[in-house]
Amino acid sequence: MILLDDFFWRAVFAGIGVALVAGPLGCFIVWRRMSYLGDTMAHSALLGVAVGAFLDVNLILGVFAVAIAVALLLFLFQRQKQLANDAVLGTLSHASLAMGVLAISLMSWIQIDLMAYLFGDILAVDLYDLYWIYGGGFLIMLILFLLWRPLLALTFDNELALAEGVPVFKIELIFMLLIAAVIALSMKIIGILLVTSLLIIPVSAARRFSRSPEQMALGGSLIGVISVVIGLFTSMQFDTPSGPSIVIAAVLFFFAANIFALKKNQ
Amino acid sequence: MPATIETTADLSKITANEQILLQTENLTLLAEGRELLAKISLTVSAGEIVTVIGPNGSGKTTLLRALLGLIPFDSGNIIKKPKLRIGYLPQKINVDPILPLTVSRIMNLTGRYSERQIKNVLQETGVSSLKNKAAYQLSGGEFQRVMLARALLRNPELLVLDEPVQGVDYMGESELYNLIASLRNSHGCGVLMVSHDLHVVMASTDRVLCLNQHICCQGEPENVSRHPEYLKLFGIDSGNALAIYSHHHDHTHHLSGTLQKDVK
Helix, strand or coil, X not given: CCHHHCHHHHHHHHHHHHHHHHHHHHHHHHHCCCHHHHHHHHHCHHHHHHHXXXXXXXXXXXXXXXXXXXXXXXXXXXXXXXXXHHHHHHHHHHHHXXXXXXXXXXCCCCCCCHHHHHHCCHHHCCHHHHHHHHHHHHHHHHHHHHHHHHHHHHHHCHHHHHHCCCCHHHHHHHHHHHHHHHHHXXXXXXXXXXXXXXXXXXXXXXXCCCCCHHHHHHHHHHHHHHHHXXXXXXXXXXXXXXXXXXHHHHHHHHHHHHHHHHHHHC | CCEECCCCXXXXXXXXXXXXXXXXXXXXXXXXXXXXXXXXXXXXXXXXXXEEECCCCCCHHHHHHHHHCCCCCCEEEEEECCCCCEEEECCCCCXXXXXXXXXXXXXXXXXXXXXXXXXXXHHHCCCHHHXXXXXXXXXXXXXXXXXXXXXHHCCCCEEEEECCCCCCCHHHHHHHHHHHHXXXXXXXXXXXXXXXXHHHHHHHCCEEEEEECEEEEEECHHHHHHCHHHHHHXXXXXXXXXXXXXXXXXXXXXXXXXEEECCC
């Protein structure tokens, strides 16, 4: 396709693909108050980039693997009770970010544009990334679709779901893998430091207009897609980094939704 | 050794004829070398309401969780009637307003039930008008009634209720206990519940277990309320116990908010 030869349209399609997945997945992150966990996994992505570059494998795979490792480490840490959860998250988050920056600066033989990875770069998306995003995105959506009901049940109450036969532990583990996958897929467009915003802000804006979990998920996807398109056009027009441009567009929706809701309640 | 109160002869006759739903023998659960549950032996039969009371940290919730199979235990036995259908109501669930769930959606979280079934159980617990309301808008009492209705959907033989009146205002507490007692009558199910206050639950319970890691005493509620172990556990001076609890209110609260002195 000629359209996809153009770097800008590649970025737009990549962004749309990522935003579509971010809606339903982001809902669960918000409902389960896991945004800080998402952040921690995202911050480990730079280390994933370094690992991927070092092993000379696809960087998405590197990021995915390291994010999973961090998630597993968190799982282990949650079993101890001396340190509060947020202290563990904060430690892991910054440790992995620092390790990532150090590793990349030590690998002098590899040229990595740090800014591009931290804040997203529309020039960076190639055709392979598009295959990954749509292939991986489809898989994530499929798994999420199959797990939707049990995930919702354990989000409502863990204990109750467990007592009613939901395999809580297994589903929580798969959910972590899905978060890791989305982070790996959206890293190039949104940037490591801002990845979780695409998971959280659009669905939070959609909450104001939603009467059911599904409405909120679809609304989140829709707002995410529009934010991506607006953000990328501004990024193109004013030569700004793509991640922040998309995030600001999403934040505008968030404020608009809240102001609208306030007005309605008056 | 747990101090057991002699139950009256006819009560033991009733339980002997009833079908046993759940029984434990010397159930023991350790955490870091400490006994959270020590040699708990209890029985719940069909049509019987058993209430577990005890102070904070006495192992009430741990006991329920072990009985439900949610946590492993270290020694002893749990015997359940084969394929026992349990309706469970965990400790007060807080639904975050960011999760858009209506009442009827809550009913369908793990099972699939028809509109008609859902309407019926909501009617039974007196909250059918709330069917389309958002979960976070419910009051404490309304929410617990919805959760009770939800437990009924599974057509339970045994209801396991962890502090069912938590978050319910004082007036609603006894109403909720009355509802539980009437559900027991209409469904013929057994009820095992945890409560923090013996005196509110008293009227609607058949048997009370006083728990503090081990079973301190058990029996009919009136007997337990006078038992020295119970009084010691709740820090009630036995000389004053009756004076504290047999008091009378000398006025009535009307719905309009006015008070009326009772005529002696």
